[in-house]
Each structure stands twice: as structure tokens, then as C-alpha cells.
Amino acid sequence: MPKDHGIGASPKRREDVRFLTGAGQYTDDINVYGQTYCYFLRSDVAHGKINRIDTSDAEKMPGVVRIFTGKDFEGVGGLPCGWQVTDRFGQPMKEPGHPVLAQGKVRHVGDPIAAVVADSLEEARNAAEAIVLDIEELPAAVDMKAALGDGAPLVHDDIGSNLCYDWGFVEDNKGAVDEAIKNAAHVTTLELVNQRLVANPMEPRVAVGDYSRANDESTLYTTSQNPHVIRLLMGAFVLGIPEHKLRVVAPDVGGGFGTKIFHYAEEAFVTFAARKINRPVKWTASRSEAFMSDAHGRDHVTKIELALDKDNNFVAIRTETLANMGAYLSTFAPSVPTWLHGTLMAGNYKTPNIYVNVKAVFTNTVPVDAYRGAGRPEATFQLERVIDKAARELGVDPIALRRQNFVTEFPYQTPVAVVYDTGDYNATMNKLEEMADIKGFAARRKASEAKGKLRGFGVNCYIEACGIAPSNLVGQLGARAGLYESATVRVNATGTISVYTGSHSHGQGHETAFPQVVAEMLGIDESMIDIVHGDTSKIPMGMGTYGSRSLAVGGSAMVRATEKIINKAKKIASHLLEASEADIELKDGKFSVAGTDKSVAWGDVTLAAYVPHNYPLEDLEPGLEETAFYDPSNFTYPAGAYACEVELDPETGKVTIERFAAADDFGNIVNPMIVSGQVHGGLAQGIGQALLESCAYDENGQLLSASYMDYAMPRADDVPFYSVDHSCATPCTHNPLGVKGCGEAGAIGSPPAVINAVIDALQSGGHKVEHINMPASPQRVWAAMHG
Amino acid sequence: MYSFDVVRPATVADAIEALAQDEALPLGGGQTLIPTLKQRLSSPSVLVSLSGLAEIQGVCKTDDGKLAIGGGTKHVVVAREAAADYPALAALAGNIGDPAVRNRGTIGGSLANNDPSACYPSAVLASGATVVTNKRQIAADDYFQGMFTTALDEGEIITEVRFPIPEKAAYMKFEQPASRFALTGVFVAKYADGVRVAVTGASEGGVFRWTEAEAALSSKFSPDALAGLTVPADGMISDLHGTGAYRAHLVGVMTKRAVAAAH
Structure with a gap:
């Protein structure tokens, strides 16, 4: 019998009522009295020297309040980078300046040159x-x-090359890896591209800057996944506004997918201009x-070699x-191809020698x-593509080859720094084989072939590092931030609760899932219980939502704060019940004395906390509000196995996805419906990458896929009905909820399954x-x- | 967009008069023009909306057995009301864009714009239809004059399109993955006096007739009749979504499929 409340239940998402009825309050819904509108004049060339910007005629146009250019930002800070990578030779990465408005040169199509502030958008x-x-176009560095x-043309003349860093990981392993590859029985090599993508959240970015002369306070309303991060970066590094004079509000946000983590020029501009x-x-x-102007994603070109011994063990x-x-370096850009990529190169497999080299390029x-x-x-x-290729070259079953090399004992120290706390990769693979009906594939292939189509089956595993992240560890790796999370649990006199979380919900369903945790505990x-998030003037300092961290880190902070609430409430209850605190039990919203029928209700205790007439005032402060900050001791490691079955029309080359199965281990699950929804969304994005999406530039740096006419987003009929399962749970060993995170899994795990299936279909057709x-x-x- | 005036005349005569003003543009369903205005790529002084012209709306049979569709008729109406008499045309209309597009876009607007990837031009050309305007009748073979170019004069509007009803016909569209316009679309129509094949989406010259295929299919209306026939890749559109060679290949595949599906 599935639970109908608390952890493990699937109540419908309460926030959807306002989203689906048009009552959401997004940044663009916020209009401040006396508001002006800003329009950015952006570069239409990829690279150029700014000789002159003449705004004299424009300034006389109707409605214009003021026009800003890079000159106005001389002496103002540039947009900071939040992560410093150290290269193979112990040197810090190259970190060129990133002005709010272009100074001297424009460096990409879309680089803001000037900003017009006017009474209306049309006037601007x-x-x-x-x-x-007067911009002198320069040759562009694109490839x-x-x-x-x-x-090559230099994007930043002052750093002398386009190399940001040359990173080796683990540099000390390089010799051993080279040696192992030289002596291996078989080496499979694959060169591939992980193409550039545009995140395309449904809500485009918006920023409203407001300034109160009365108390010298600035407020920024913005489409952000992490308002405190924006406050810190913009206040301290760009505009020099002290944190107590700067409020950042990220209200309802219509999707982020990473691209709303970063601090953008437009946010700094509206805050600056409003003052x-x-x-x-x-x-x-x-x-x-x-x-x-939204930060793009992926864009890696890779050569991978997988070496195996004579028994097909990965060496x-x-x-x-x-x-x-x-x-320019976007906020967390340097960390993505290094610490979020190299550390995962072991995948689900016990490969003893691994070396990752990454050159980051401007x-x-x-x-x-x-x-x-x-x-x-x-x-x-x-990794999952090269394993499939190796299986084909060696003539072995791709699933058997994976199983043979699985990590099976935990905790597992990988050769790429991280320690997997727990997992069971055979369990998810067993589940997947059942869900994917592998036995029935031959008959389905035959049926496709009878229609003149090819059919392919592809499988892959994945592991990810989520619950980002232990602050002391990421500090050593170059992060210029801590990655804890915070929560304040404020119990009201009547027993209702507001939870103030540093996590930010932009589609994830926190307002539904987080109360399930607190309700279960109490x-x-x-x-x-209500969840409050997204406003630095309300919530404690929090790091926001990305890296599948909200429940694992933010949820853990909430648990710790709720534990403090329970401890104090028990003290109050013991006073009311005239019993020893050690004998007080909390169950079903009632405090009782063990072994007796004496009890006091939750609401009586909370009322006593705020109306302390009968209260141990000499020992205990009144009130019932607690804050906790939680810093995880390790990453979490969600993992799973995915299978995709495609049909391929050999006459046109069109691939359709016929079946997709995903067996995930997310540890414990709070709301299975939301988890399934997260997996569905991730799969759609991964399938979009595999079959449809591509952000393309021409050789001059012109953006070719600059609208939905050319950028193919996945639509409902591009994806199948998914079969998803998350029953193979090995709870995380180091956070109080035993949760691992589910937000990114679908997008991580699905592209190789699709491509493996496409290759299988093509091979089956000769x-x-x-x-x-x-x-x-x-x-x-x-x-x-x-050919 | 820039500022402009909008007028909404009730008769064709009033519309033509309004279009005589300087920098006036006709507005059909607005599926191309409105986005163009929003991008500030067009700056008319006045938009003459054709959506109030009752006399150019609707679908009916003419006395000589043709299917007549008013120039202001929306795709959704064609999909519904042409289904009995000309199912292939109705199916084409029912698969243009998405429901929002089909509830705004009109046949006259599509033909006047003559986007090289639009669906309707292939049906009109393959059917040997007649484009009727406020001042004349234009044969399909004379109407389409290359990408975004037609025989229409300034201020001339399409009031009706008359389709001879074929014995058999079908439209096969291979969709461009992003826009879902025709990457290559082929309309095949079989009449008593022969077969016509029109191709959209593929050529830099806009919609065109594939005369070799027409000849082969006129002697034998079967997919086999197309064996060995190809269109040259020269002059085919080449872009992010398909090279000229790929489009030329698709012309063959889609034609074969249209013949097989014709009913």
C-alpha cells in the first residue's frame, strides 16, 4: 500500500495550481512604480574593435532617460568567475576581464555594447x-x-593565446596510464563531439533593478537559481554594494537547467543603472x-582510449x-570540464588507471x-560510447562487458579522486533487462524489418556526483564559494510552519516535497507547512539549486533544523506534562510520556512557546524557530542503467525512439511522482541532445541556430512513453535522508543509450x-x- | 515592432482601396508578417487586415466540379471542409504548423508569401489549380515565380483558389526537425489526363514540378515507375538541416511514398 502522506507519498504538486492557472509571480510580472525599460544594443559581429560609439542622436530621441556604454563602467568591477582551475603545471588558469558592457572590443555575437534606458521598451x-x-570587424576564433x-585571432589580446588552461587529472597517474595502454591486449579509440546546446528555459531571463534613496538600498529581481550567490558576486565583486544594502529576489522562475545559476551582465547593469x-x-x-546571451552548454571535442586486458577487464x-x-569565463565555467567531468571518468567501472586531459579554449x-x-x-x-565500441570490436555482449567491469564493493575509491559511498550496479542492470524486455527484441526487430525499417537496441550505465558539495573539498579544488545549504524552520504559535530554505525551486517541486519531510518528522x-525561498531578505544565506543538490543538501539542512525544533519542543512538552524529557516521545503530532496515557498536542506545545505563561523561562527561551546549515561530507552518487530502442528509416535516415527504460538508484525517495517527472524531463532533454539539438556557428562566428526555426527542441511526439523505475535504492550513507538527487540523471544517462541504439540499428542493416x-x-x- | 495603423475592411473593394495607400501591406493570418514586424524587419504605415472579408472565406464546390477555397480561409477550415472532396488537400492543411498556426494562417496568405518550404504551393501546383485575385485568374504554372516571388502585383489579393479534383492524390512531407516546415514535401495528383508532381522545400527556386516523374507516373501510376529517376542536387537548398544532395534524395523517396499513399 503506497503511503498517502509524508516521505514516500506522491501528493500532487501544490505549486502547479498557481503555475497552471496563470497566477505564478515571475520576474516579468513584477513592475515597480516609475519603472524604465532597458534595451541592449548587442554586437552583430563575433569579433571587432570598437573605434567609436556615437550616442548623441540617440540621446535626443523621445523617451530616452540615459544611454550607457562601456565607458560608464570604467572603474566598475567586471563579472567575476567563481572557480579557479590550476593547470597541469601548477599555474592558475588565464582569467581575462569580463566587462558589464563591452570595452575596446566585442568578442561574440550578442556581446552587449550599449544599453538604452527609456520610458518604454519601444522608445529604447x-x-x-x-x-x-564604428566597429572594425576582426577575424574570429571559432573552431x-x-x-x-x-x-589564430586572439579573443583576449592581453593573455597572449586562447588557452585558458591545460589540465591533467590525475597528473601523477599519467605515466602509469600510458604504460597500461601500451601493454594492453586491446585498445579501443573513439573521437567524438559533445555538441554545444542552448538551455532554452521556458521563461527567458529578466532583471529588474530598483533603488531606494531613502535607505540607500538596492533590490534586484532576477530569474536566478541562487539569489544569494548573485548578491555575493554582484555586490562584492562588480558594484561594491555591501550585502546589507542589497536584496536579491528570485521569485517564481520558469526553468533554469543551469543557465540561470550564473551572474549575468544584465543583472549588474539594471542594478547599477537604477542607482x-x-x-x-x-x-x-x-x-x-x-x-x-544565455550561457550555452557542453561543447567538448574528445578523444578517448579504453584499454582492456586479454580477459576483457578494463585496465x-x-x-x-x-x-x-x-x-568570457562564465561564473562556474572552468569547473565543468574539470572537476565535474574528470572525476566521473571511472563511471560504474573498476578501471585502475585513468588520465584525463582537458584544454579549455577561448x-x-x-x-x-x-x-x-x-x-x-x-x-x-x-565512456559509454567507447565501451559499446569495444564490445563490438571484441565481439562480446555490451551488457556482459559492463557487468564484468562493474564496481561491486563499496565504498569504492576511484583513481579520479572521488569515493563512491554506495551503489548496486548489477541490481539496476537486472531491473533494466526486465523493463526493456530484451527477450522480445528479436521479434520487434523482425517486425520493423518487415516494414523496411532498421531497429536498434542500446544500453548504457551512468554515475553522477550530486549533492554538491563538501565545502572544504571544493575549496581545495578552486571553488571560490562554500557549497553548504541552509534552512530556518519557523514554527508559528498555532503550530503551522514556514520553512525558509536556501534552495531555490524553479520547477523542481520543493514546495510540495519539502513539507513531506518536515511533516513526516513531526x-x-x-x-x-509552507516553503519560503528565493529572497535574500527572508531566507538565511543559501547557495541555491543546481547539481541535484536541493534535497541532499538543502533537505539535510531542513532535517537538522527540524531536529533542533523537536529537541526544544520536547523540553517544552516535558514541562507541560511534568515528566522527564527523556521520557517524552513525539508521534503523530503528539508528545506523550512513555508508558503512560499522558500527552499534549503539537499545537499546545507551540502555543506555549509563544504564550509562555506555563513555561520553564529560567531554563529555556520562548519561541520555536531554529536554523541549520548543512555541509555534506561527500558527494552523492546516483547511478543507473538505461536502455533505448530505436527504429531507423533507412530511406530518410530518420530515427524514432520506440521504447526507453530507465532504472535509477536515487537512494531514498521523498515523492516518487516528482522523481518520475524529473526523470521524464531529463530524458526528454537527453533525447533532445541525442537526436535534435545543436547550437551551430559558421566560420565567422555567426550564430546559425538563433531561433526555433533552426534550433530543434524536443517536442512531446519526439519522445516515447518512458518506463522508469527507482526501486533499486541503496540509500546514501552520509546524509540524514539517505537521498542522492534525481534532477540531472535523465539528461546524463540518455544520450549514449540513444546513440548506441542508432549504431546498433545501422550495423544490423549492414x-x-x-x-x-x-x-x-x-x-x-x-x-x-x-559513406 | 514599429508603429503602424490597422484597418479592417469588410469588403474586397474596400480592402483594395486601403491597400492603395503608401506603404500599406495586406495582413492575412499574420503567420509570417507578424514575426517579421516584431523583428522590425518590415515597417508598413498601415496594415490592411483581410480577416473581416466574409466574401473570401469558406470552401465550396463550383458548378464545374472544382473545389473552390476562399483566399482568407484558415487551414483548420480547409482541413475540415475539404476532407470529403479532396482528402489529400485537407490532410495537407491539417498538418501545417500546429493548432495555433492552423487557426490563424490562411491559404491566401501562404500562397502570397510563397515560402520555399510552405506546404500549400505544392498542392496548388500539383493540382494545376487556378489562383483567383481581385482582378484576374492566374494558372498555377504561371503563379509561382521563385522563392518568395509570385505573379501578384502590388495591392492585388488572392480571393479564391480553384482546385480541379484529382482521381487520386497524396502529399508527403519530410519535416525539418526544428521548424517542422517541409524539408522536402511532394504532392502527387493523378488526373484523367495525366499525373502532376510538385515539390516544395527542396529547391532554391521554390516549388517546382518534377516533370520526369510526371511522365513516368502518367504512363504507370505506381512507385515502381519512379525506379532510376532522380533529381539533380544542383540548385537544391543546402542548410543546417540538409545538404542539396540529401534534399534531392528525399524528393525521390517522398514522391514514391506519395504515389503509394495516393487514394
């Missing part, structure tokens, strides 16, 4: 058209390999603007990756940063295709079939 746009620009070559003109300033991105992995940083393109999975999809894709009804780069679009598949 009109004036922007009257700005006279990463070419950008590292001699004589300068003493009026609120609003900016709402158009979709076209989002394509050229070594060596990878070389070029990772695109784009024109190009004249939009900055690249974390996108759902961030580094882990790139690691998983190359034995009260979930409807008595096409000797070893690899196909994503997206496996019809023309690409057709071209691969025809």
Missing part, C-alpha cells in the same frame, strides 16, 4: 537604432583546434536575445578533451557553462558505421549510411 529600441557604431593554432538614474530599470530578454582510460569556454562565441548534468553527461557519453499534516555525432539528425544518419 528606437533610440538603440540611432546609435552610430577550438584552430583557435589554439599559431596565428544612477534613481528610477527602477527593467530588462526582459527576447527569445532571440536568450539564444545569444586504463585516457582522454583528451578540448572544452569551449566561449568569449573562442568568439557565447560563454559556455553548466547545463543540466554539467560535465557528467560529457564523461558518461564518451507527524503533522503537510498542509500546515552499415559499417562506428560512431555518429549528436544530434543524430536524419541528414547526418543518411550521410553516414552513404
Whole structure:
């Protein structure tokens, strides 16, 4: 019998009522009295020298309040980078400046040159058209390999090359890895591209800056996954506004997928400009603007080698990756191809020798940063593709080859720094084999072939590091932030509760799932609990939501704060019941004295806390409100096995997904319905990457896929009905809920399953295709079939 | 968008008069024009909305047995009301864009715009239909004059399209993955006096007739009749979603499938 409340139940998402009835309060719904509108004039060339910006005519246009250019930001800080990577030679990465508005040069299509603030958006746009620009177009660095070559155009002249860093991991393992590969019985090599993607949240970015002269306070309303991070970065590093004079509010946010983690120029601009003109300033991105100003994702070019011994045991992995940083370092960009990628290269397998080399490259393109999975999809894709290729070369079953090499004993110290606390990869694979009906595949393939189609089956495993992250560890790795989370549990006099969390919900369902945890601990009804998030003036200092961390880290903070509440409430109850505190039990929202029928209700205790007439005031403060900060001792390691079955039309190259099964181990589950929804969404994004999505630039750095006319997002009919399961749970050993995180798994685990299935289909038709780069679009598949 | 005036005349005559103003543009369903305006790529002084013209809306049979569709008729209406007489045309209309597009976009607007990837031009050309305007009748073979180019004069609007009803017909669209416009679409229509094959989405010259296929299919209306026939890749559109060679290949595949599906 499934539970109907508390942990493990699936109540419907309470926030959906407002989202689905149009009552959500998004940033663009916020309008402040006296508000002005901002329009950014953006570069239409990828690389150019700014000779002159003449705003004199534009300033005289109707409605114009003020026009800003890079000159206005001389002496103002640039956008900071939140992670410093140290290279193979012990040197810090190259960290060029990132001005709020371009200074001296423009470095990508979409780079903001000037900002017009006017009484209306149309007036701002009109004036922007009257700005006279003299920009001398320069040759652009677009292709990463070419950008590292001699004589390549320099994105940043002051750093002398386009190399941000050359990172080796683990550098001390390099010799052993080279030796193991040299002596291996078999080496499989694969070169592949993990293409650039655009996150495309449903809600484009918006920022509203407001300034109160009365108390010298600035407020920024913004589409962010982490308002405190923005307050810290923008206040301390860009604008020099002390934290107590700066409030950042991220209200309802319509999807983030990573791209709303980062601190963007537009946020700093509206906050800065509102102070300068003493009026609120609003900016709402158009979709076209989002394509050229939201940080992009992925964009790796990789060579991976997998070495096996004569018994098909994995003995070594060596990878070389070029990772695109784009024109500037976005907030967490340097960490993605390094610490979020290299540390996952062991996958689910006990490979003793691993060496990862990553060269991060500046190009004249939009900055690249974390996108759902961030580094882990790139690691998983190359590893699971090369394993499939090895199985084919060796003539062994790809599932058997994986099983043979699985890590089976935990905790497991990988050769790439991290320690897996727990897992059972055979269990998820067993479950997957059952869900995917492998036995029935031959008959399904026959049926497809009878229709003139090819059918392929692909499988892969994945592991990810979530619950980001132990602060002391990431500090050693270059993070310029702590990655704890916070929660305040405020119990009201009548027993209702507001939980103030540093996590941020932008679609994840925190407002439903978090109360389930607190309700379970207290034995009260979930409807008595509300979640408050997204406002630095309300919540304790928190690090926000990304890296599948909200429940594992934010939820743990909430548990710790609730434990403190229970401890204090028991003291109050023991006073009311005139019993020893040690004998007080809390069950079903009632405090009772063990072994007696004496009890006092939750509401009586909470009332006593705030109306302390009969209360041990000499020993205990009144009130019932507790805060906890939780810093995890390790990452969590969700893992699983995915299977995809495709049908391929050999006449057109079109691939359709016929079946998809996902067996995940997320540890304990709070709300199974929400978890399934997260997996469904992740799978759709992963399938989108595998078959549809591609952010393309031409050789001059012009963005070719700059709208939905050319950027193919997955739609409902592109994806199948999924079969998902999360019953193979090995609870996390180091957080109080035993949870691991589920937000990114689908996007990490699905691309290799799809491509493995496409290759299987092609091979079954006699096409000797070893690899196909994503997206496996019809023309690409057709071209691969025809050499 | 820039500012402009909007007028919504009730008769074709009033619409034509309104269109005579400087920098006036006709507005059909707005599926191309409105996004163009939003991007500030067009700056008309006045938009003449055709959506109030009752006389150019609807679907009916003419006395000589043709299917007549008013120029202002929305795709959703064609999908519904042409289904009995010309199912292949109705199916084409029912698969343009998404429901929002089909409830705004009109046949006249699509034909006047003549996007090289639009569906309707292939049906009109393959059917040998007649495009009727406020001042004349234009044969399909004379109407389409290349990408975004037609025989229409300034200020001339499509009031009706007359389709001879074929014995058999079908439209096969291979969708561009992002926009779902036709990457290559082929309309095949079999009449007593021969077969016509029109291809959209593929050529830099816009919709065109594949005359070799027409000849082969006129002698034998069967997918086998197309064996060995290909269109050259030269002059085919090449972009992110398909090379010219790929599109040329798809012309053959989609034609074969249209013949097989024709009913």
C-alpha cells in the first residue's frame, strides 16, 4: 500500500495550481512604480574593435532617460568567475576581464555594447537604432583546434593565446596510464563531439533593478537559481554594494537547467543603472536575445582510449578533451570540464588507471557553462560510447562487458579522486533487462524489418556526483564559494510552519516535497507547512539549486533544523506534562510520556512557546524557530542503467525512439511522482541532445541556430512513453535522508543509450558505421549510411 | 515592432482601396508578417487586415466540379471542409504548423508569401489549380515565380483558389526537425489526363514540378515507375538541416511514398 502522506507519498504538486492557472509571480510580472525599460544594443559581429560609439542622436530621441556604454563602467568591477582551475603545471588558469558592457572590443555575437534606458521598451529600441557604431570587424576564433593554432585571432589580446588552461587529472597517474595502454591486449579509440546546446528555459531571463534613496538600498529581481550567490558576486565583486544594502529576489522562475545559476551582465547593469538614474530599470530578454546571451552548454571535442586486458577487464582510460569556454569565463565555467567531468571518468567501472586531459579554449562565441548534468553527461557519453565500441570490436555482449567491469564493493575509491559511498550496479542492470524486455527484441526487430525499417537496441550505465558539495573539498579544488545549504524552520504559535530554505525551486517541486519531510518528522499534516525561498531578505544565506543538490543538501539542512525544533519542543512538552524529557516521545503530532496515557498536542506545545505563561523561562527561551546549515561530507552518487530502442528509416535516415527504460538508484525517495517527472524531463532533454539539438556557428562566428526555426527542441511526439523505475535504492550513507538527487540523471544517462541504439540499428542493416555525432539528425544518419 | 495603423475592411473593394495607400501591406493570418514586424524587419504605415472579408472565406464546390477555397480561409477550415472532396488537400492543411498556426494562417496568405518550404504551393501546383485575385485568374504554372516571388502585383489579393479534383492524390512531407516546415514535401495528383508532381522545400527556386516523374507516373501510376529517376542536387537548398544532395534524395523517396499513399 503506497503511503498517502509524508516521505514516500506522491501528493500532487501544490505549486502547479498557481503555475497552471496563470497566477505564478515571475520576474516579468513584477513592475515597480516609475519603472524604465532597458534595451541592449548587442554586437552583430563575433569579433571587432570598437573605434567609436556615437550616442548623441540617440540621446535626443523621445523617451530616452540615459544611454550607457562601456565607458560608464570604467572603474566598475567586471563579472567575476567563481572557480579557479590550476593547470597541469601548477599555474592558475588565464582569467581575462569580463566587462558589464563591452570595452575596446566585442568578442561574440550578442556581446552587449550599449544599453538604452527609456520610458518604454519601444522608445529604447528606437533610440538603440540611432546609435552610430564604428566597429572594425576582426577575424574570429571559432573552431577550438584552430583557435589554439599559431596565428589564430586572439579573443583576449592581453593573455597572449586562447588557452585558458591545460589540465591533467590525475597528473601523477599519467605515466602509469600510458604504460597500461601500451601493454594492453586491446585498445579501443573513439573521437567524438559533445555538441554545444542552448538551455532554452521556458521563461527567458529578466532583471529588474530598483533603488531606494531613502535607505540607500538596492533590490534586484532576477530569474536566478541562487539569489544569494548573485548578491555575493554582484555586490562584492562588480558594484561594491555591501550585502546589507542589497536584496536579491528570485521569485517564481520558469526553468533554469543551469543557465540561470550564473551572474549575468544584465543583472549588474539594471542594478547599477537604477542607482544612477534613481528610477527602477527593467530588462526582459527576447527569445532571440536568450539564444545569444544565455550561457550555452557542453561543447567538448574528445578523444578517448579504453584499454582492456586479454580477459576483457578494463585496465586504463585516457582522454583528451578540448572544452569551449566561449568569449568570457562564465561564473562556474572552468569547473565543468574539470572537476565535474574528470572525476566521473571511472563511471560504474573498476578501471585502475585513468588520465584525463582537458584544454579549455577561448573562442568568439557565447560563454559556455553548466547545463543540466554539467560535465557528467560529457564523461558518461564518451565512456559509454567507447565501451559499446569495444564490445563490438571484441565481439562480446555490451551488457556482459559492463557487468564484468562493474564496481561491486563499496565504498569504492576511484583513481579520479572521488569515493563512491554506495551503489548496486548489477541490481539496476537486472531491473533494466526486465523493463526493456530484451527477450522480445528479436521479434520487434523482425517486425520493423518487415516494414523496411532498421531497429536498434542500446544500453548504457551512468554515475553522477550530486549533492554538491563538501565545502572544504571544493575549496581545495578552486571553488571560490562554500557549497553548504541552509534552512530556518519557523514554527508559528498555532503550530503551522514556514520553512525558509536556501534552495531555490524553479520547477523542481520543493514546495510540495519539502513539507513531506518536515511533516513526516513531526507527524503533522503537510498542509500546515509552507516553503519560503528565493529572497535574500527572508531566507538565511543559501547557495541555491543546481547539481541535484536541493534535497541532499538543502533537505539535510531542513532535517537538522527540524531536529533542533523537536529537541526544544520536547523540553517544552516535558514541562507541560511534568515528566522527564527523556521520557517524552513525539508521534503523530503528539508528545506523550512513555508508558503512560499522558500527552499534549503539537499545537499546545507551540502555543506555549509563544504564550509562555506555563513555561520553564529560567531554563529555556520562548519561541520555536531554529536554523541549520548543512555541509555534506561527500558527494552523492546516483547511478543507473538505461536502455533505448530505436527504429531507423533507412530511406530518410530518420530515427524514432520506440521504447526507453530507465532504472535509477536515487537512494531514498521523498515523492516518487516528482522523481518520475524529473526523470521524464531529463530524458526528454537527453533525447533532445541525442537526436535534435545543436547550437551551430559558421566560420565567422555567426550564430546559425538563433531561433526555433533552426534550433530543434524536443517536442512531446519526439519522445516515447518512458518506463522508469527507482526501486533499486541503496540509500546514501552520509546524509540524514539517505537521498542522492534525481534532477540531472535523465539528461546524463540518455544520450549514449540513444546513440548506441542508432549504431546498433545501422550495423544490423549492414552499415559499417562506428560512431555518429549528436544530434543524430536524419541528414547526418543518411550521410553516414552513404559513406 | 514599429508603429503602424490597422484597418479592417469588410469588403474586397474596400480592402483594395486601403491597400492603395503608401506603404500599406495586406495582413492575412499574420503567420509570417507578424514575426517579421516584431523583428522590425518590415515597417508598413498601415496594415490592411483581410480577416473581416466574409466574401473570401469558406470552401465550396463550383458548378464545374472544382473545389473552390476562399483566399482568407484558415487551414483548420480547409482541413475540415475539404476532407470529403479532396482528402489529400485537407490532410495537407491539417498538418501545417500546429493548432495555433492552423487557426490563424490562411491559404491566401501562404500562397502570397510563397515560402520555399510552405506546404500549400505544392498542392496548388500539383493540382494545376487556378489562383483567383481581385482582378484576374492566374494558372498555377504561371503563379509561382521563385522563392518568395509570385505573379501578384502590388495591392492585388488572392480571393479564391480553384482546385480541379484529382482521381487520386497524396502529399508527403519530410519535416525539418526544428521548424517542422517541409524539408522536402511532394504532392502527387493523378488526373484523367495525366499525373502532376510538385515539390516544395527542396529547391532554391521554390516549388517546382518534377516533370520526369510526371511522365513516368502518367504512363504507370505506381512507385515502381519512379525506379532510376532522380533529381539533380544542383540548385537544391543546402542548410543546417540538409545538404542539396540529401534534399534531392528525399524528393525521390517522398514522391514514391506519395504515389503509394495516393487514394
